Amino acid sequence: MQTFWLQNWRLMLSKRSRKTVVAAILLPVLVYIGVQWYMLDHLLLPSPPSRSSASGLQPLYAPGVDEKHVDIQTDNGKLTCPERRNLVFLKGMKCATSTLLGMFNRFAIKRNLSVALPMGNRIYHNWPYPMTLRDVRPTHRGVYNMILHHAVYTPAVMRALMPADTVYISIMRQPFSHLRSVFRYFNVAEIAGVSGFEQDHLAEYFSDVERYERVYKSPNAQKRWCIPDGFSVTRNLMSHCHGMPLGFPVGARDISRDAAAIDAYIRQLGRSFELVMIVEHFYESLILLRRFMCWEFKDIVFVTSNVAPTQKGIPKTKTYPRHIEEFHKRWSYADYRLYDYFNSTLWSHISRHGTGFHQEVKAFKAVQKRVEKYCLDVYSRDNQSEKLPAHTEASSKWSRRFYINAEDCRALGPQPIKMLIKMKQESEILDKALLQEDAKSADVRKYKGLC
Ligand SMILES: *[C@@H]1O[C@H](CO)[C@@H](O)[C@H](O)[C@H]1NC(C)=O
Ligand SMILES: *[C@@H]1O[C@H](CO)[C@@H](O)[C@H](O)[C@H]1NC(C)=O
Ligand SMILES: *[C@@H]1O[C@H](CO)[C@@H](O)[C@H](O)[C@H]1NC(C)=O
Numbered sequence: 001m002q003t004f005w006l007q008n009w010r011l012m013l014s015k016r017s018r019k020t021v022v023a024a025i026l027l028p029v030l031v032y033i034g035v036q037w038y039m040l041d042h043l044l045l046p047s048p049p050s051r052s053s054a055s056g057l058q059p060l061y062a063p064g065v066d067e068k069h070v071d072i073q074t075d076n077g078k079l080t081c082p083e084r085r086n087l088v089f090l091k092g093m094k095c096a097t098s099t100l101l102g103m104f105n106r107f108a109i110k111r112n113l114s115v116a117l118p119m120g121n122r123i124y125h126n127w128p129y130p131m132t133l134r135d136v137r138p139t140h141r142g143v144y145n146m147i148l149h150h151a152v153y154t155p156a157v158m159r160a161l162m163p164a165d166t167v168y169i170s171i172m173r174q175p176f177s178h179l180r181s182v183f184r185y186f187n188v189a190e191i192a193g194v195s196g197f198e199q200d201h202l203a204e205y206f207s208d209v210e211r212y213e214r215v216y217k218s219p220n221a222q223k224r225w226c227i228p229d230g231f232s233v234t235r236n237l238m239s240h241c242h243g244m245p246l247g248f249p250v251g252a253r254d255i256s257r258d259a260a261a262i263d264a265y266i267r268q269l270g271r272s273f274e275l276v277m278i279v280e281h282f283y284e285s286l287i288l289l290r291r292f293m294c295w296e297f298k299d300i301v302f303v304t305s306n307v308a309p310t311q312k313g314i315p316k317t318k319t320y321p322r323h324i325e326e327f328h329k330r331w332s333y334a335d336y337r338l339y340d341y342f343n344s345t346l347w348s349h350i351s352r353h354g355t356g357f358h359q360e361v362k363a364f365k366a367v368q369k370r371v372e373k374y375c376l377d378v379y380s381r382d383n384q385s386e387k388l389p390a391h392t393e394a395s396s397k398w399s400r401r402f403y404i405n406a407e408d409c410r411a412l413g414p415q416p417i418k419m420l421i422k423m424k425q426e427s428e429i430l431d432k433a434l435l436q437e438d439a440k441s442a443d444v445r446k447y448k449g450l451c
Contacts, residue, residue, distance in 0.1 A: 081294040085113055086163045088147045090170040092241040093233070094181040096279050097171060098305040102416035104148050107299050109411050109419075113145035116161065117427055123420065125151035126449040128231055128240060129249065132157060134443055137427055138434035149420065153243035155272065168272055169289065172238055172342055173279035175335040176325050179234060186233050191224050192216040205234075206324050209331065226451035239334040242269055246334070249447055255334075262334045266341050275349075276342040283361050283368075284350055291353070297364060297399035301371040303413035360398050367393050375409035385409075 089104055091097040108115050117137045118125050125135040127150040135151070136144070144161055151158075158166075173181070180202065183189065189201035192212040205212045215221060219229045227233060231248055236256060240246050244265050247254030255261040270276075275292055277285030286300045293299075329336050350357060374391040381388060390405040411419065428435070 083295060084165075084167055084293045085111060086145050086166040087293075088158050088162060088166055088168050090153050090168070090241060090273075091148060091150045092171065092238055093150075094178060094185055095171045095173045095238070096282060098416055099302050099413075100171065100277075101148055102305055102412040102419075103300060103302045104146060105416055105419045106408060106411035107295075108146055108148075114139055114141040114143055115423060116144040116147045116149070117420070117424055118149050122449070122451055123149060123417065124226070124449050124451050125149055126447075127151055127451075128228065129447045129449050130154040130157070130243070132445070133160065134445070135449075136161060137424075138431060138438055139427070140430045140434065152241055153269075155243070167274045167293070169275045169277070170242065170273055171277040171279060171285070172339050175238070175332055175339050176320075176328055177280075178238065178335070179328060179332070182233050182237060186225065186227065187223065188216055188233060191221050203320060203324055206327050206331075209234075209327075226449075228450055234332070236332050236334040239338050242338065244334060244338075259333075259337075262337055266338055269338075270341065270345060276345065278339075278343050278346050281343075281346060283365055284357075285346065287357065287361050287364060288346070288349055288353075296402065297367055297393065297396075298402035298404070300364070301368055301404065301412070303372055303375050303409065305413045305416060363396055363398060367396075367399075371404050374404060375412060375414075378406045378409040379414050 087104070089097075089100065091101060105115070107113070116125070117139075119135060119137055122135075125131045125147070129152065131151045131154040136147075143163060145163070147158060147162065153170075158168075172178075183202055183205075188194075189205060192205060192215045194201050194204050194212060213232060213234070216224070217230050217232060221229075228249075230250055236244070236246055239262075240248065244255065244262070245253040246256050255265065275285075275289055277289065286302075290296070290300050370393065371391065378385040378388060385406040388406055390403040393399075393402050393404070395401040
């Protein structure tokens, strides 16, 4: 850059043309603009949030940059679009949703948006029962911008709570891989009393699934966490989370054996959800999310969280006899239909984006790797992390230059559920009167979630 200017300058001086005069005037102007740009881009970082307030509460919401329009690079050039901020993220079980929760938390905090919070000590909005208006804390903010915590897709209630331009987003996972994760996470084998061949808990469970399910779902089952009696976690769990009527609670409509009704429901979902991400194609899903929401790279960086540990020596990659997966395909039929449908819509969306899309995925992977490494460093330093300088990512064809600091990392993870606790602490103080008012009317519902 410098040599370029020097060479030009010498050239202009030697020619002593009229251009020299013009350049002599232009150059300081250019330098001035350059310095201003440098100051804006490099030095004027958003200041850290002030640590004091009258209530003694640490403000959660960092006053961030208020960017309302973002340039999205497409194959046909730049597209400027308004950043979307109102969303319902259907947080299923064991579908990388905690990772995404951290990402959305940070987005909300940066922009001082209102996240719907479950009541009391709960972490679900009445999951696995349908969400009702009673399952969200009233807020002094007057609006909700995001629903992020576990909830069954309940369109009428969600529409009543959310602004009209709300975007519906979800994520799904290959059903057998999902089953394996759920099976470990909810400790199904132990609760159902599967004994003996430890290596083959899943195989044993499906060798006599009706019996094991009965034990698992029974009111006498011990140590079942957050799962009410009569609810199956091995059968069509994703479809249930997406509001498909599958006979829960007892007496509810059940379309699990009606292939035409299942397909009709899935098509209906496809019209209601703007984006259904796929765990197996996570990066492609994120780039679709970014383009669709008009967000930037810095809004989609993440920290991996809540990945189930390997249990009792069962490697995650263990392969199962083919007949078990075949059995599960019939057992959990709706989930396979659901997954196949949305995996195929994901790829048809992607095909409409052109080749630039895949370059962007590749570029983002590299960014993500560096950012996650930085955040892991922050977490490992615990309370010393403030001293760590911010991490910088250069601008690229797809994203402006950006910074990630220790505070960003703590908004992202490593356990996003902790942010829920912080947000609730804030709500306890700022929404006190509203919460007291709310508590006056008794909750006499028959079906209430456990967590
Ligand atoms: C965040 O928004 C609330 C209203 O929703 C407002 O009272 C508060 O001052 C805002 N905080 C910041 C830091 O902008
Ligand atoms: C999703 O669909 C694409 C395109 O049809 C296919 O290549 C891919 O294997 C599918 N992914 C999974 C995990 O089934
Ligand atoms: C950091 O944490 C350690 C232990 O967790 C504690 O002993 C130390 O006082 C803390 N330092 C600061 C500056 O808070």
